[in-house]
Amino acid sequence: MHIEIISFGKISELMDNQTIEIEGVGNTDELQQYLEKKYPALKEMKYKLALNKNIVQQNAQLKNHDCIAIMPPFSGG
Amino acid sequence: MSEKKIKNIFVAGPITPDFIAKSIANHGSKTGIGGHSIFMGQVRMDEIDGKLVSAIDYTAYEALALNKMHEIREEIFSKYPLSCMHIHHSLGEITAGEICLFVFTSSKHRKPAIDACNELVERIKAELPIWGKEIFADSSHQWKENI
Numbered sequence: 001m002h003i004e005i006i007s008f009g010k011i012s013e014l015m016d017n018q019t020i021e022i023e024g025v026g027n028t029d030e031l032q033q034y035l036e037k038k039y040p041a042l043k044e045m046k047y048k049l050a051l052n053k054n055i056v057q058q059n060a061q062l063k064n065h066d067c068i069a070i071m072p073p074f075s076g077g
Numbered sequence: 078m079s080e081k082k083i084k085n086i087f088v089a090g091p092i093t094p095d096f097i098a099k100s101i102a103n104h105g106s107k108t109g110i111g112g113h114s115i116f117m118g119q120v121r122m123d124e125i126d127g128k129l130v131s132a133i134d135y136t137a138y139e140a141l142a143l144n145k146m147h148e149i150r151e152e153i154f155s156k157y158p159l160s161c162m163h164i165h166h167s168l169g170e171i172t173a174g175e176i177c178l179f180v181f182t183s184s185k186h187r188k189p190a191i192d193a194c195n196e197l198v199e200r201i202k203a204e205l206p207i208w209g210k211e212i213f214a215d216s217s218h219q220w221k222e223n224i
Contacts, residue, residue, distance in 0.1 A: 008137075008138055009136070009220050010208075053143070069138055071206050071224055072220070074140075074207055075207070075220065076205050076207025077178045
């Protein structure tokens with residue numbers, strides 16, 4: 001399965017935008033665990049995920065070519 | 078979500094006093110309006126650990142921000158009897174002293190305009206995926222956090 005990962009703010013300095021090929025990751029909770037293992041610094045940060053431009057409120061199923069955004073706390077205005 | 082067109086709120090660079098003046102002037106023909114409320118956010122030269130913030134570089138997850146802003150806009154329009162609502166937020170590097178956020182509401186009487194403007198500013202800061210990178214005079218930076 002291919003998942004596009006984009007990140008913003010402080011987290012964009014931790015990882016590049018990329019498309020990852022992963023197996024055995026079926027939902028956003030599992031992807032979060034995968035990402036925190038790959039980027040241990042993420043565990044120490046506050047962030048939210050968005051799945052295909054919708055903020056993830058609870059664990060959601062992933063499908064091929066989904067786009068996940070990793071977003072630190074907002075600081076607009 | 079309604080069928081209304083999603084408006085862009087993002088402006089590359091600072092929001093100029095000229096732009097704001099024109100925006101006010103554009104309402105001269107809308108004679109049903111009795112009150113305007115305007116909020117302008119200005120980049121503050123904060124001092125952090127002895128270093129001065131010289132600019133803030135704004136980035137956004139634009140697609141998500143515009144969807145969210147559309148939702149907020151619809152909710153505010155249904156909550157308050159407004160004639161007009163205009164929102165502009167800067168992207169890119171904005172120097173200390175320049176305007177980075179412009180919220181402009183208008184109504185027949187003052188109170189809805191004032192209350193809607195306040196609520197919009199609070200919601201924009203809390204809910205839109207926008208990030209500010211504070212750039213110091215020595216080119217180092219830190220990521221801003223809204224409080």
